[in-house]
Amino acid sequence: MYKYDNYDQTIVDERVAQFRDQTERFLAGKLTEDEYRPLRLMNGLYVQRYAPMLRVAIPYGLLSSEQLRMLAHISRKYDKNYAHFSTRQNVQFNWPALETVPDILADLASVEMHAIQTSGNDIRNTTSDQFAGIAEDELEDPRPYCEIIRQWSTFHPEFSFLPRKFKIAVSGATHDRAAVKVHDIGLYLVKNDAGEVGFNVIVGGGLGRTPFIGPSIRPFLEKQHLLSYLEAILRVYNRFGRRDNMYRARIKILVNDLGKEEFTRQVEEEWSHIKDSVLKLDQKEINRVKGFFTSPEYDKNAAEDSSFDEAEKSNKAFSNWAKRNLFTHRVAGYKAVVVSLKAPGIAPGDATDEQMDHIAELADQYSYGEIVVTHDQNLVLPNVKQADLFSLWEKLSEKNLATANIGLLTDMICCPGLDFCALANAGSIPIAKQINEKFDDIDYLHDIGDLKIKMSGCMNACGHHHVGHIGILGVRKKDEEFYQLTLGGSAEEDACLGDRLGPSIAKEEVADVISKLLDVYVELRQDEERFLDTYRRVGITPFKDRVYPKTAVKEKAYANN
Amino acid sequence: MRIIKDKKISDDDWVIARELDDSAPIPEGNVILPFSYWRANRDELLKQDTAHAVWIDGDIETEELSDDLGQFSIIGLDFPAFKDGRSYTHARMLRDRYNFEGELRAIGDVLRDQMFFMFRCGIDCFQVSEGKDAEDALKSFNDFSVRYQAAADDAVPIYKLR
Structure with missing residues (x-):
């Protein structure tokens, strides 16, 4: 990965000094709140619902184990022992005290990290493919x-x-x-x-x-x-x-x-x-x-291993995980491993300090010390030998990091929502929880297969709901939380925006409505069709009729212009 | 007015005519005129044997000034609020595309913490806002000793020095 030279290091060090000075001027009353705002925003520091939120840049999602350990350290020392990985391959701390932020930035600079341009009206962190390379x-x-x-x-x-x-x-x-x-x-x-x-x-x-x-x-x-x-x-x-x-x-x-x-x-x-x-x-x-992005020295004999196949045959839980959480590597005998940050009951994308330290350790042991943040809010260990997969899986399981759900219904994208964000109209995390509780049967989830649920707590769409196979948008009606569903979106090479299913639904009905949509899919799917394929073939009507049986009104497509 | 010019604090006798009706008589003394006034009274102004200065905001495109650039010793660039970044592009266009060699003066809401960017775009003079410490503001030029990109100050990007 890229290594800072003296120039790069000087820039981030001088940024820390500059922001320390700005924050001191603000705390001393020399800068007004209005004057300080654009300065803190250019350093990724928002003032949120309960506390400041600091967003740290992870350029194109790539982290070294040393950097991940530093994130764990920061969450321990300055925050509440966890961090949130975002859909932009960045990381957010939800509870730092304003006056400690210059120290946090200094800690980050010591491992070649920063919060430059993670907010503000400027050019943000450039994102990329989590399987790049x-x-x-x-x-x-x-x-x-x-x-x-x-x-x-x-x-x-x-x-x-x-x-x-x-x-x-x-x-x-x-x-x-x-x-x-x-x-x-x-x-x-x-x-x-x-x-x-x-x-x-x-x-x-x-x-x-x-x-x-x-x-x-x-x-x-x-x-x-x-x-x-x-x-x-x-x-x-x-x-x-x-x-x-x-x-x-x-x-x-x-x-x-x-x-x-x-x-x-x-x-x-x-x-x-x-x-x-x-x-x-x-x-x-x-x-x-x-020259900074060269391949490690791969083991030429990695593909000769047979332990992986044997473990897959003999251990159902491992085989479920292997089916969903591994990604084909261009080198035979290697896999990229997706570490799920979507365990039931956990806010999507959250990791504790202990989990981060654990993953850093495993990255050193099994994947040349590199970790990638995905825009689906999971982490990737990109270079794991297949012979190591079973022990890696066991070790990930110890810290609740081996949920076999990558690409499945419960691998949701979710913004922080009303629980943290000052802009949100409605909660996202409680809906994620509701969906997790409803769909807790791993065999059912595997049967449903690839399904991207994306959820935003307001129309600013940080959870990318427009491009979810099922999109969920939080709205507010008469001071109550409602949810607007869209179907058929995609953010991939066949990118398109989802179609609006119908009137928004009450908070407690979201998981039940998803269940109805999945019933329609299971009844109508052909061969190996994914939910999205079936939707594209049959259109919105059967789904709409099931969810709104009496009011199957014709709705204009939500946003296909 | 109190200014920072070439990274030094000084005073000069230029005043900015924020509003000036196109039909008003030509003001006396060193006045930075609205560009609209210049346009309306161009022929009269050109008869005068004095230095000319105009100011523009983001709504005036630099292309509109390009024929007259040789007439101006100062072009004021307005920063009505920190969020309005159009004058940064104006500065670069005037320096890089039209090779304007006179003074580019930042006027309006000139914040200390933005002067570094303004300077890099080719602005060499800054109106000091009322109640702001000019000595303090000077420090901001030293915020960064290394810059990645080429701009009006650095001829080449940093990578060429690596």
């Missing part, structure tokens, strides 16, 4: 480009006060595991007819109140032009993005208002001025950064 379907490892973007965007003098926040995702694989098309800028590594690898540039995707699947504005961009093209897009956005209404300020609105053709024309015109400037990337620099 080991996936079989990968054309090229996207992480070097994420790191190049991270450096270019860090304290970018021109783009630190954009109309709104700005999120970039990069994927190098055929199967999109990074939700590329619902980002402000999404980049797919692709090959052109001449066999060269470059980027397909998607702009203006996003969720929130006005969801859009982003269009491609340049199907092939040479790598050397990556930064100049990003700069051209950001410049057009910074000049012309709306600033009068924060709900219309994301780049997706600008792209949609101008139309893809006109937006593209403006970007290309801007680009023509800066394309051959100092922004042009040296191949030498690309190679330098690539």
Whole structure:
């Protein structure tokens, strides 16, 4: 993984000093609350419902065991012994005291971490594929480009006060595991007819109140032009993005208002001025950064192991886990292991200090000391020999980290909701709990198979409900929590927004309604169809009729424009 | 007005005409005029043998000034609130695209903690807000000794030095 040199370290150290000074000025009354707000926000520090929340960047989700141990330490020393991994591959601490935040940042800087641009109207942490570097379907490892973007965007003098926040995702694989098309800028590594690898540039995707699947504005961009093209897009956005209404300020609105053709024309015109400037990337620099993302020395004989097959045959619980929580590795005899942070009764994405230390230990022992945060709020150990899987599973089980539910109904994406967030209209975590209690039969869950439930406590859509196979959106009616369901969304290469099922439902009915939807699926599915496939084949009507038997009114599709 | 110019505190006699009707007589002395006033009275103003200065906000595009840049010794860039970042792009366009060599002066809500970014975009003069400690503000230029990107201050990105 990327290692800081003196320059990188100086920047994060100076950031700590700067924020310490800003916080001291605030606490001394020299800065007003209004003046301090944008400064703390640029350091990922929000003031939430009960306490401040600190969001820490995990660039493209990649952590070393040393860094994970530091997160455990921080949760112990400054917080309530747990941390929350977010859908943006970041980590959040929910209870730090404001005056300790400079110390937390100093602790983070000691392990090459920071909270720079984890909030504010700036370029946020670049996200990527959790299986980057080991996936079989990968054309090229996207992480070097994420790191190049991270450096270019860090304290970018021109783009630190954009109309709104700005999120970039990069994927190098055929199967999109990074939700590329619902980002402000999404980049797919692709090959052109001449066999060269470059980027397909998607702009203006996003969720929130006005969801859009982003269009491609340049199907092939040479790598050397990556930064100049990003700069051209950001410049057009910074000049012309709306600033009068924060709900219309994301780049997706600008792209949609101008139309893809006109937006593209403006970007290309801007680009023509800066394309051959100092922004042009040296191949030498690309190679330098690539040099940090090399493969470990894999064991050539790893595939000769037979213990894995035997354990799968003889142990049902292990085989359930192996079926769901392992991901095919490009090297024979290795697997990527998904560590589930979705155990029943636990808020999705939460890990305790003890669990984090435990995972760090296992990463050192079994996976070359690396851990990846997924945008589904789980963790990945990317390089595990199959001969080690059974003992790893046993050790994960000791700390409630081996729930065999990856990709299943209970592997929900969930925002912090009303329990923590100042914006939320309704709870998410209690609904996750309700669903977990209702669907506690592992065989049933495995029978239902792949199902992505995504849940947001308000229309800001941090839980990505629009792109859930089943999306759940918390709304408030007469001061009571209700939930609006959508069906058929996807954040992958076949990205599309879910259709609205019907009127919102009461809090206590959510799990029962999901149960009805699953009954319809089980009755109608053919062969190996997933829930999403059946939905796409049969449409919304049978589902709607089951949930709203008397009021099967025709509803306009929620957001398919 | 109290300013920070080339990282030093000083006073100068320029005043900013925040509002000036296009039909008003040409003001006396060193006045930074609204760009709309310049446009309306361009011919008259050009007859005067004095230094010219205008200010723009985010709604005026730098393209609109490009023909007259040689006339201005100062261009004021307005920062009406910390959130409005359009003037950062204005500064870069004026420096990088139009090679404006006169003074770029940040006016409006100029916050100490944003001066580092403004300076990097090519702004070399800062109006000091009332009640703010200018000495204190000077420190912010030293917040970061290393910058990743090339901008108006650094000719090349840091990676070229690695």
